[in-house]
Amino acid sequence: MKAEILSKAQEIKEEVVEWRRHLHMYPELSGREFNTAEFVAEKLKEFGVDRLVENFADSTAVVAEITGEKPGKTVAIRADMDALPTEEKTGKPYASRIKGVMHSCGHDAHTAMLLGTARLLCQMRDKIHGKVRLIFQPCEERHDCKGAKHLIENGVLEGVSAIFALHVFPELPTGKVGTKPGPFLASSDVFRVKVIGKSTHASRPHQGIDPILISAQVVNTLHHIVSRYVDPLDPAVLTIGKICGGFAENVIPDEVTLEGTIRTLNSEVRDRIPKLIEKALWGITTAYGGAFKFEFEEGTPPLINDEVTTRFSVGKMRELLGDENVILLEKPTMGGEDFSFYLQEVPGTFIRLGIRNEEKGIIYPLHNSKFDVDEDALPIGVAVETFLALEWLKSHS
Ligand SMILES: [Zn+2]
Ligand SMILES: [Zn+2]
Structure with a gap:
């Protein structure tokens, strides 16, 4: 199945890149992800998800579910959608068209990858044991709007057995992923x-x-x-x-x-x-x-990766990408992430996706006005999300 997922993820690469570039050109600040949410919902309808909730809990969140042909539990994957008040200075043809607003934390890539995952999972219902819930979350970058905490208080995790999320990481080269069990972010x-x-x-x-x-x-x-x-x-x-x-x-x-x-x-x-x-x-x-x-x-709160889901993720990602491409990171960092709220409720793992590419000049840190994502990493992210969701459900059915 891993070969099938890897090749399917490569097949839809162009589309995922196109979605990412569209989102990148039209970034929206935290709590105001109106067009982004509409774009996401449009695509999900097109793919034919089984359940779709727009404006979840009176926010700009979009929550969708894909139901498998086999019975089983529910696993969730989260992508954040908001941008930052930064003036983009990459000079790229797909640079932000919105003055003073930029996807400098890569949430455009997260949203596009989760759409790619939705697309693949909709074609693979025969391999899903249970349900996959996709959480397109607003407002990760600020504490004063309706982000993870608000969605959880309104039941977004109801029935969820585990949750996963990817975040692009400019310190790791494209092709690699990294994570660690226990304390990961501050x-x-x-x-x-x-x-x-x-x-x-x-x-x-x-x-x-x-x-x-x-x-x-x-x-x-x-x-x-x-x-x-x-x-x-x-x-x-x-x-x-x-x-x-x-x-x-x-x-x-x-x-x-x-x-x-x-x-x-x-x-x-x-x-x-x-x-x-x-x-x-x-x-x-x-x-x-x-x-x-x-x-x-x-x-x-501090982001604490669950021991069990993290060992599981590392094992499965090694199976998918090869041992050498999955790095057990030694140190946490003192950055923050509101994915930590989900991990207070259900076991799960936050994973870093390598996007650094020195040859392409993609070397700038998150939140920098020259930050960019190596788009060759997008199909890797799609494959990781799809594989983890399917494998978690299969091994817990
Ligand atoms: Zn950020
Ligand atoms: Zn971020």
């Missing part, structure tokens, strides 16, 4: 701090409370949280990426605001850091006679 949370002082003339600091000086202490102290309160064997990052305050060189302002992100691979550490930040803020601002406001915005 949690990603945001915090905002307002340091409140008391405005005064710069020449009379004793008559006010200087929030800029307090903020300097805050920046310094918060950077000690990871180094002094977290086990060095538990990776964590705290970065303050934004600081704003003041109007003029001769005025001590009323307040300063700071914003930062926290990344961890461990839920216990993730829960502890905001408490430590608040404690430090209280101590520092009190010492200087100031005050503070602290806001913590929960983002995505």
Whole structure:
């Protein structure tokens, strides 16, 4: 069956590339994937899926199901569809036609590959033991619109026994895939701090409370949280990426605001850091006679690949692509992904798909304005998704 899938995936390569280029030219931001969703639904209708839900749970998500001729469980595959507010600088003929919006995270490729998978599975119902649910998810890049969490709360995983997803990965060359069991990507949370002082003339600091000086202490102290309160064997990052305050060189302002992100691979550490930040803020601002406001915005949890589905995926991908093309990645990365929400509910595996091609100049990182995908990787992605879905269902029927 693997030879059949590989050749079928190659046969539809041109179409998958065409879909990807169309999506790439007309990217849409998180939560506004209206035309993308319509495009996806059109194609799925054309292929003849057995069930199709547009605007799932009042969002732009499209959820489809393909039912096999044999009884069995349900397996899900997810592709995200949103783009980023980036000005594309690739100069490619299929570059974004929408000013300031770009598919710089490869979600155009994810959507096109899952459409390819749908197309193949619709021709292979005799080999499906159960059902394959295809989740075309909006809003992966932002926390404030209807992404994975919203779909799960509305039952998108009902009856699902396992879930898989691919993400293009510019550090791996085309032809290779990689994954690892256990912690794979970090949690990603945001915090905002307002340091409140008391405005005064710069020449009379004793008559006010200087929030800029307090903020300097805050920046310094918060950077000690990871180094002094977290086990060095538990990776964590705290970065303050934004600081704003003041109007003029001769005025001590009323307040300063700071914003930062926290990344961890461990839920216990993730829960502890905001408490430590608040404690430090209280101590520092009190010492200087100031005050503070602290806001913590929960983002995505750490992405933990299930041991069983991941060992299974690695074995099956080796069967499909050859041992040398499947890499057991050693290290997680501190990036975030909302696929982690699905993995909190059902076992599953997040897989990296190599798309790097130095000869074609495809070397830029995700979210870069020159990011591109080597389209030779698209049929590999289609074959992996199709094979994993069929094999998981077969071995669990
Ligand atoms: Zn991204
Ligand atoms: Zn992404």
